[in-house]
Amino acid sequence: MRVAVGSDHAGFDLKEVLKSELAAWGHDVADHGTLEPGVAVDYPDFGEAVGRAVAGGLAELGVCVCGTGNGIAMAANKVPGVRAAVVHDVTTATLARRHNHANVVCVGARTTGTTVVVDALAAFLGAPEEHGRHDVRIAKLAGLDRELVPTPAEGTP
Ligand code: RB5
Numbered sequence: 001m002r003v004a005v006g007s008d009h010a011g012f013d014l015k016e017v018l019k020s021e022l023a024a025w026g027h028d029v030a031d032h033g034t035l036e037p038g039v040a041v042d043y044p045d046f047g048e049a050v051g052r053a054v055a056g057g058l059a060e061l062g063v064c065v066c067g068t069g070n071g072i073a074m075a076a077n078k079v080p081g082v083r084a085a086v087v088h089d090v091t092t093a094t095l096a097r098r099h100n101h102a103n104v105v106c107v108g109a110r111t112t113g114t115t116v117v118v119d120a121l122a123a124f125l126g127a128p129e130e131h132g133r134h135d136v137r138i139a140k141l142a143g144l145d146r147e148l149v150p151t152p153a154e155g156t157p
Helices: 009-024 043-055 070-076 090-098 114-126 133-148
Strands: 002-007 028-031 061-066 084-086 104-108
Touching: 002 009, 002 043, 009 028, 009 061, 009 104, 009 114, 043 061, 043 070, 043 104, 061 070, 070 084, 070 104, 084 090, 090 114, 104 114
Parallel strands: 002 028, 002 061, 061 104, 084 104
Antiparallel strands: none
C-alpha cells in the first residue's frame, strides 16, 4: 500500500518509528514532513499535505502525528475526500477502518505510547472495511464534502 505520512515537531520522532514499521511491513512510504526535528512548525501544513496526497490518489492511506493527533486530523479533514480519525488504541483504530472507512489515521505522540500506536496501526491495516449500513454513512460524509465546499459561483464576489 502507498502510505503518506506527516507530522509536526511534536510528532516527528513517532513518525520516524512508524515509517520504519510501515516499510518493514512492505508498504511504500512517502514522507510529507516535517523533516526538521526540533524546529517548531504548524500542524495544519502537514495535515493538509497528507490529506491532499490521499484525496489526490498519490497514497491509499495517510498517517499523521502531532502532540495529540487532534490538530493534524482537523487539518486533514478539511480536504474533501479525507476521512481522518484520531485513534488511541487497537479498538479505536479497528473501528475507524471497519465502520468509518478512515483513510487517514492520526495519533498523538504526547498522549499514546509508541507500542500502543504501532499495535493500533497494525490493527487498522489488518481490519476490513465493513459495508452494508456503513456505506450509507460514508456516502453522507461524501455528500457533506460536496455540499459544504463553495461552488465557483458562490466564491465569486
Ligand atoms: C504542538 O505544540 C501541539 O500543539 C500540536 O502538536 C498538537 O498537539 C495540536 O493538536
